[in-house]
Amino acid sequence: MIHRxxxxxxxxxxxxxxxxxxTGLLVALPVLNLISVSLSGGxxxxxxxxxxxxxxLQFDAYRYVIQSKTFFSAFRVSVIMTLLGSVLxxxxxxxxxxxxxxxxxxxxxxxxxxFVFTMMFSGGIVPQYLLINKLHLLNTIWAVIFPSVTxxxxxxxxxxxxxxxxxxxxxxxxxxxxxxxxxxxTIMLPLSKPVLATIFLFFAVGFWNDYFNARMYIxxxxxxxxxxxxxxxxxxxxxxxxxxxxxxxxxxxxxxxSIINATVFLSMLxxxxxxxxxxxHFLRGMVIGSVKG
Amino acid sequence: xxxxxxxxxxxxxPAPGAKGRERSGRKxxxxxxxxxxxxxxxxxxxxxxLFKYIPMGGLIVAFQDYNIFQGIGHSPFVGLKHFHALxxxxxxxxxxxxxxxxxxxxxxxxVPLPAFFAILLNEVRKLMFRKVLQTTLYLPHFLSWVIVGGxxxxxxxxxxxxxxxxxxxxxxxRVSFLLEPAYFRHIIVASSMWKEVGWGTIVYLAAIAGINPxxxxxxxxxxxxxxxxxxxxxxPGIGGTIVLMTMMSLGNLLGNSFEQILIMYNPAVYNVGxxxxxxxxxxxxxxxxxxxxxxxxxxxxxxxxILVVTANKLCRKFFNQxxx
Numbered sequence: 001m002i003h004r005x006x007x008x009x010x011x012x013x014x015x016x017x018x019x020x021x022x023t024g025l026l027v028a029l030p031v032l033n034l035i036s037v038s039l040s041g042g043x044x045x046x047x048x049x050x051x052x053x054x055x056x057l058q059f060d061a062y063r064y065v066i067q068s069k070t071f072f073s074a075f076r077v078s079v080i081m082t083l084l085g086s087v088l089x090x091x092x093x094x095x096x097x098x099x100x101x102x103x104x105x106x107x108x109x110x111x112x113x114x115f116v117f118t119m120m121f122s123g124g125i126v127p128q129y130l131l132i133n134k135l136h137l138l139n140t141i142w143a144v145i146f147p148s149v150t151x152x153x154x155x156x157x158x159x160x161x162x163x164x165x166x167x168x169x170x171x172x173x174x175x176x177x178x179x180x181x182x183x184x185x186t187i188m189l190p191l192s193k194p195v196l197a198t199i200f201l202f203f204a205v206g207f208w209n210d211y212f213n214a215r216m217y218i219x220x221x222x223x224x225x226x227x228x229x230x231x232x233x234x235x236x237x238x239x240x241x242x243x244x245x246x247x248x249x250x251x252x253x254x255x256x257x258s259i260i261n262a263t264v265f266l267s268m269l270x271x272x273x274x275x276x277x278x279x280x281h282f283l284r285g286m287v288i289g290s291v292k293g
Numbered sequence: 294x295x296x297x298x299x300x301x302x303x304x305x306x307p308a309p310g311a312k313g314r315e316r317s318g319r320k321x322x323x324x325x326x327x328x329x330x331x332x333x334x335x336x337x338x339x340x341x342x343l344f345k346y347i348p349m350g351g352l353i354v355a356f357q358d359y360n361i362f363q364g365i366g367h368s369p370f371v372g373l374k375h376f377h378a379l380x381x382x383x384x385x386x387x388x389x390x391x392x393x394x395x396x397x398x399x400x401x402x403x404v405p406l407p408a409f410f411a412i413l414l415n416e417v418r419k420l421m422f423r424k425v426l427q428t429t430l431y432l433p434h435f436l437s438w439v440i441v442g443g444x445x446x447x448x449x450x451x452x453x454x455x456x457x458x459x460x461x462x463x464x465x466x467r468v469s470f471l472l473e474p475a476y477f478r479h480i481i482v483a484s485s486m487w488k489e490v491g492w493g494t495i496v497y498l499a500a501i502a503g504i505n506p507x508x509x510x511x512x513x514x515x516x517x518x519x520x521x522x523x524x525x526x527x528x529p530g531i532g533g534t535i536v537l538m539t540m541m542s543l544g545n546l547l548g549n550s551f552e553q554i555l556i557m558y559n560p561a562v563y564n565v566g567x568x569x570x571x572x573x574x575x576x577x578x579x580x581x582x583x584x585x586x587x588x589x590x591x592x593x594x595x596x597x598x599i600l601v602v603t604a605n606k607l608c609r610k611f612f613n614q615x616x617x
Contacts, residue, residue, distance in 0.1 A: 005519075006518060008518050008519075008520070009518055009519045012416075012518070012519045012520055013416055013519070016413045016416040016417065017417070017422075019413055020410070020413050020414065020417065020426055023410065023430070024425075024426050024429050024430065026487070027429055027430055027432070027433060027487065027491065028429050029455070030444050030445070030447070030448045030455070030487075031444060033447065033448065033455055034443070034444055034447045034448075037447060037453070045453060046452075046453075047453075048452045048453035048454075048458060049453075050453065051455070051458075092336060092337045092340065093337075095333050095334065095336060095337060096334055096337035096338070098330070098333060099330035099331065099333050099334040100334070102325070102327075102330060104325060104327075105327060105330055106327060111334070111338070114338075114341065114346075115341060118341065118345040118346075120597075120598050120601045120602065121349070121594055121597075121598045122345065122348065122349070122594065123345070123347075123348025123349040123350075123351050123352055123590075123594075124348070124352070124573070124587065124590030124591070124593070124594055125570065125573050125574055125577060125578065125586075125590060126351075126354070126573065126577040126578070126583050126586050126587045126590055127348035127349070127350075127351025127352055127354065127587060127590075128344075128348045128351075129577070129578055130348075130351055130354070130361075130365075130583065131343075131344070131347055131348050131351060133361075134364075146340065146343075146344055147344045149340065150337055150340050150341050150344065150345070155337070174326070179326070179329060180326045180329040180330055180333060181329065181333060184333065205435060208437070209435075209436075209437035209438070209439075210437075211437060211438060211439055211552055211555075211556060212551070212552050212555065215555070216574070216578060227437050227439045230439045230440070230443065231439045231442070231556055234439065234442055234443040234446050235442065235446065235556070235557075235559070257447065257450065257453065260443065260446075260447070261443070261447055263443075264440055264443035264444070264447075267437075267439075267440060268436060268440055271435045271436060272432075275428075275432065275435060278435055279428070279431055282434075282435075283495065286495060286496075
């Protein structure tokens with residue numbers, strides 16, 4: 001359609017671009033400033049001279065964070081928790097979705113309802129805590145993994161995907177005498193790679209970013225995941241183990257805020273590196289998720 | 294067993310043309326491998342019962358004077374004592390008010406902003422520009438609340454923070470934003486919009502893409518300006534989505550913002566920032582007032598449930614589309 005834009009339309013489009021550019025800057029500049037501060041000389045940071053570009057470029061803050069044992073320990077706990085939780089979550093979602101995708105499965109409707117109900121109502125914080133305590137799971141990473149691992153949302157996405165696959169393939173396998181488990185793992189899953197990747201990333205981002213479960217169930221410093229560590233660093237400007245020396249003697253020209261920002265930026269990195277995949281798969285997940293079953 | 298299968302047969306939806314086979318339910322049960330399917334389902338179901346349904350049973354502590362040594366089995370029952378305490382406590386009403394105020398405040402921006410930016414983005418014809426912009430706007434969605442907190446702490450610092458520098462250069466007084474009750478709610482809303490508005494545009498971009506392009510062509514041929522096209526075609530075209538998204542947010546009116554506030558608040562702003570769940574967390578887990586805070590939990594759980602179910606019913610009725 002080739003319609004010449006009127007003068008009013010051109011003004012309108014220009015306004016659109018302007019508003020969008022300003023918005024984009026509002027999102028990007030705080031992050032840019034955070035990074036600049038982490039890379040700049042202490043005296044300039046103290047003076048409040050750092051805006052959107054690092055000055056007296058130095059990596060001392062990063063050197064400091066990388067040498068911190070607690071940071072590494074927390075990072076490691078988060079990686080383990082994320083991998084373990086995501087693999088387990090994916091496996092459980094697949095194993096629940098496959099039977100529930102069979103329209104003929106007796107009591108299917110009720111079982112699906114039992115899952116969906118937990119999206120709308122929960123026992124809440126205290127009973128959940130008392131249960132974890134009773135099971136002696138406090139101060140284990142399982143306390144973070146188990147309550148989040150049955151994600152009904154992810155389960156429904158996989159279920160919808162299985163339901164959309166053509167039934168003939170499994171029928172053929174069934175005639176060949178393959179067991180259900182074998183059909184699931186050798187036929188259904190290879191056909192479902194895209195949705196599996198999406199679900200895996202949903203879980204991974206969820207576990208990586210989880211703060212509350214760890215805050216509630218884990219008090220042991222050695223098991224503290226990154227988000228909990230990070231929160232103490234940012235909001236209390238100290239290392240939770242007490243060895244985060246923010247005194248200026250040991251750090252000649254590094255401002256505390258630079259160290260905090262360096263910690264934040266390093267914690268951002270995994271998500272930033274994965275971001276292209278995340279964007280692609282989350283968009284896909286929204287599409288699949290909106291196809292209701 | 295026989296009775297059980299016939300009951301189950303009435304539940305399942307018969308496949309077309311399978312009526313003759315219905316009678317031999319048991320044979321079908323074996324042939325289709327349902328027993329094995331149940332076994333595959335079992336681990337998830339077991340975890341669901343253990344970690345979701347057993348805590349619901351644990352709600353009973355709200356009617357007890359629970360203490361951790363006697364456990365649920367032996368703690369004395371006290372009826373509605375904790376609910377009476379709850380509804381006559383000023384603190385509870387303060388927390389409830391905070392929850393509603395903060396979430397409605399958020400909603401006032403969350404409803405229009407993503408739609409607004411989606412409309413603007415839709416006017417962008419330069420693909421490269423659009424891609425860079427979307428990549429920038431979507432990124433914060435993937436960052437944790439702690440990291441968003443870190444970004445805002447840095448941004449709002451009294452000395453060296455960009456916002457305070459701007460205020461100072463305009464001749465204003467520097468503000469320690471995160472310690473000021475007057476600003477705390479604004480910061481919660483602003484940081485939440487910073488994180489989620491970009492991602493929120495996706496739903497609306499999809500809705501706009503679904504509008505029949507002929508409508509725009511016809512309007513343009515009639516000489517309608519872009520602004521008029523948006524008013525008379527785009528906005529009515531995405532109206533349903535706007536209402537749907539609003540309903541979904543209303544369903545979550547009590548449960549929103551918890552983790553964000555838990556991360557960003559501090560004692561100086563409890564008065565304006567404490568919401569139901571942070572209150573439960575602090576007094577329940579921190580002070581071990583298990584029974585009283587479970588009563589608070591039941592209140593917010595039941596009200597939340599009613600809100601979600603109502604919102605879903607309305608969506609089904611008016612849009613023929615549920616949330617699940």
